[in-house]
Structure formats: C-alpha cells, structure tokens
Amino acid sequence: MSDNCVFCRIALRELPTELVHESPNTVAFRDLRPQAPVHVLVIPKPHHPDVATLAAADPALAGEVLSTAAAVAEAEGLRADGFRLIFNTGRYAGQEVFHVHAHVVGGAPLGPMLSS
Incomplete structure (x- = not known):
C-alpha cells in the first residue's frame, strides 16, 4: 500500500x-466522474502503478x-x-x-474508441 495513493486508501x-463488488484481492467502485451510464473502477488491493507492472509482478492477480x-x-x-x-x-494514455x-x-452506445 502507498500512503499517498487515493486508491490504496479506498481499498x-x-x-x-460506493462499492459495487469486493473480493479478498480486488475492489470495484463507481467512478466519481462517470463517462457513461455505468462506469465502475476495478482495482487490486495491493498497490501496482499500472497494468503492465501488475501483469509482470503478479499474473494471477491481474487475472x-x-x-x-x-x-x-454481469451484475x-x-x-x-x-x-x-x-x-x-x-x-x-x-x-x-x-x-x-x-x-x-x-x-x-460508446462510440469510437479514439477521437480523431
């Protein structure tokens, strides 16, 4: 955990x-600035700075x-x-x-993935 990381503090x-889902190793909660009718953030409880670092350090947790x-x-x-x-x-990014x-x-409908 990182003392100054807002997501570590949420975890x-x-x-x-507003928690949507919790497991022993993950937490899901509603985004404070939703970009669609449903916008939920899913995080691992342990701190990893980005998905590439997480995948290299703990592939099972990435899964x-x-x-x-x-x-x-689904929910x-x-x-x-x-x-x-x-x-x-x-x-x-x-x-x-x-x-x-x-x-x-x-x-x-979400439209195109990238704007021109």
Whole structure:
C-alpha cells in the first residue's frame, strides 16, 4: 500500500466510496466522474502503478482483476449489449491515478474508441 495513493486508501476503506463488488484481492467502485451510464473502477488491493507492472509482478492477480471486471459487467447488466474494459497506462494514455485500475464502461452506445 502507498500512503499517498487515493486508491490504496479506498481499498483500505479509509475513504468513502460506493462499492459495487469486493473480493479478498480486488475492489470495484463507481467512478466519481462517470463517462457513461455505468462506469465502475476495478482495482487490486495491493498497490501496482499500472497494468503492465501488475501483469509482470503478479499474473494471477491481474487475472483476478479481469474476473472482477467480468463479474461487475454481469451484475450491472452490461453483458447483453456489451461494455468496454479500459486500462490507461502512463500519462500519454491519460492515466491520472497511478494505481492500476480497469474502467468498466457501458449502458449506452460508446462510440469510437479514439477521437480523431
């Protein structure tokens, strides 16, 4: 855990959030600035700065993050029409919090993945 990481503090329940799902190693909660009708963040409880670092350090935990994201999509009713799972890695990708997190986004047509 990182003392100054907001997602570590959420995982420890030091900061309030709307939890959607929790497992022994992951937490899912609603994004404070949703970009779609459903926008949930899925994080591992241990601190890893990005998905590439997580995959190299703990592939099993990376798989748990994906399993949690799938469970969230199912629970939120997104499986039938589809959803987007996004990992932003690094500042050029728009990563703002440097604790790996997956965005589960859906509930409406999402449009193109990248803007022109």
